[in-house]
Amino acid sequence: MKKLFLLGITFCLLFPLFPKVLAQPPEIESLDLYASPGVRGMGKPQGVVIRYERLPDFGLESESDDPRLGDGEGQIRRHNKFAVRALAPLLNKPQTKLILGFEYELEEFNFEGLNETSYDLYRYLEDKNLKSIGVQLAYLRSISERNFYLIRLKGELNGDYTQDNIKVSDYIKATVDVAYGWKKTPDYSIGVGLQWGYTFGRQRIFPGILYNRTFNPNWGIESIFPANFRLRYNANEKTLFYTGYRLEGASYNIIADRTALAEFGEIELRRTDIKGLVRMEREIYDFLWFAVESGYRRYYRHRIFDEIGSTDELITNDLKGAGYVEVQLFLVPPRKWSERSN
Numbered sequence: 001m002k003k004l005f006l007l008g009i010t011f012c013l014l015f016p017l018f019p020k021v022l023a024q025p026p027e028i029e030s031l032d033l034y035a036s037p038g039v040r041g042m043g044k045p046q047g048v049v050i051r052y053e054r055l056p057d058f059g060l061e062s063e064s065d066d067p068r069l070g071d072g073e074g075q076i077r078r079h080n081k082f083a084v085r086a087l088a089p090l091l092n093k094p095q096t097k098l099i100l101g102f103e104y105e106l107e108e109f110n111f112e113g114l115n116e117t118s119y120d121l122y123r124y125l126e127d128k129n130l131k132s133i134g135v136q137l138a139y140l141r142s143i144s145e146r147n148f149y150l151i152r153l154k155g156e157l158n159g160d161y162t163q164d165n166i167k168v169s170d171y172i173k174a175t176v177d178v179a180y181g182w183k184k185t186p187d188y189s190i191g192v193g194l195q196w197g198y199t200f201g202r203q204r205i206f207p208g209i210l211y212n213r214t215f216n217p218n219w220g221i222e223s224i225f226p227a228n229f230r231l232r233y234n235a236n237e238k239t240l241f242y243t244g245y246r247l248e249g250a251s252y253n254i255i256a257d258r259t260a261l262a263e264f265g266e267i268e269l270r271r272t273d274i275k276g277l278v279r280m281e282r283e284i285y286d287f288l289w290f291a292v293e294s295g296y297r298r299y300y301r302h303r304i305f306d307e308i309g310s311t312d313e314l315i316t317n318d319l320k321g322a323g324y325v326e327v328q329l330f331l332v333p334p335r336k337w338s339e340r341s342n
Contacts, residue, residue: 034095034142035183037150037191041214041234042222043281044289044332048086051328055079055297057112058322062121064315068260072119075112076319082106094142101136101154107250120259121304121315130252130269132158136175145183150193152177159253170266171253173198179210187214199227199249202270203309230279238283246275253308261304268308272300275324287334293326 061073083105091098107130111122136154143149154175161171175198181191191210197203208227214220223229223244230244249272256262277295284290304315 033145035144035146035148035181035189036140036142037148037179037181037189037210037212039187039189039212039214039220041187041217041220041232042212043240045087046085046289046330046332047088049084049328049330051081051083051085051326053081053083053324053326055322055324058320060302060317060319062119062315062317066314068263069120069315072122074114074119074122077110077112079322080106080108080110096142097138097140099138099140101134101138103132103134103136103156105132105134106130107132120256120261121317124254124256124259124261128160130158130160130250130254132156132250132252148181148183148191150177150179150181154197158251160255173203173251179208181210187220188212193224197249198251198270199247199272202251202311240281242277242279242281244277246277248273248275264306264314266308267314268305268310269303270305271302273297273302274300287331289330289332291326291328291330293328295324297322297324 055076056078057076058079059073059075061071063071083103085101085103087099087101089097090100108127109122109125111118111126114123114126116123134154134156136152138150138152140150141148152175154177156173156175157168157171158173159171161167174196176196177193179191179193181189183189189210189212193208193210194205195208196205199206209223209225211221211223211225218234220232220234221230222232222242226247228244228246230242233241235241250270252269253266254269255266256264261267275295275297277293279291279293281289281291298321299317299319302317302319303313304317306312306314
């Protein structure tokens with residue numbers, strides 16, 4: 001209930017941003033004169049998104065070479081994730097777009113049958129709020145009707161902080177994306193890019209290939225390989241279906257007090273997982289949509305490191321695969337804005 005209340009407060013705080021978000025026309029309207037990554041048939045731009053994800057009941061095993069920690073195993077009763085995201089255009093010209101974004105995420109683990117003798121890491125993570133508060137600035141520039149580039153800067157506070165102990169310098173993490181693309185036709189765009197970020201847990205540079213293509217009024221592909229790939233089916237203008245996969249990663253700075261981990265001071269939890277998914281997006285009313293997504297999540301890496309940015313593993317966690325379900329509610333530009341701009 002506390003987390004739902006927090007989401008409600010956050011939603012209310014973001015409500016004043018809605019008019020600015022809804023004023024943003026779909027990218028597709030400028031395709032004839034200015035290039036952009038979007039293609040015909042893609043879903044509408046999402047201005048404000050509220051998301052909840054749940055993974056039920058799966059096991060994990062932990063190993064450490066440090067004799068003070070040892071090995072452990074346990075059962076996670078549920079794994080919850082909450083998120084709120086809002087995007088608002090600071091500059092919204094056909095050739096140039098500057099988008100400001102805000103995001104709040106919360107991740108928590110609930111274990112089965114913990115007691116005072118349970119593994120220290122599990123006791124610390126039990127019902128612990130691993131949070132991420134982020135602000136981003138994205139710049140999309142159309143060079144011509146065929147070429148475009150994108151720059152995105154993002155700063156996040158990631159970790160187990162609270163209002164009482166937050167220190168920005170201890171939790172700040174930065175991500176930078178750059179991309180250059182070619183708009184071949186209104187139905188086909190490709191691009192190449194680099195990200196300096198945390199998709200694979202530790203901050204590093206990795207490449208990406210953009211491939212968006214609509215083959216006919218019903219079928220299309222949306223992908224930034226290797227991070228994600230989705231096959232799209234447009235049932236009609238109000239209902240879209242997707243299937244594909246998505247890579248996700250995170251890095252949290254934590255201070256595990258009141259356990260044996262406290263001896264190490266500030267440590268870092270890094271995770272990378274891959275999700276196979278199916279998804280449906282459906283209009284509720286004009287500017288209000290919802291989405292339901294489900295699939296299977298498999299962790300690629302889930303590890304604790306002895307200090308921030310270190311390559312020395314303190315604990316290696318093996319989390320079992322599990323099904324998941326996710327629901328979203330989001331706002332998109334209303335039709336009247338599209339009709340007015342045409």
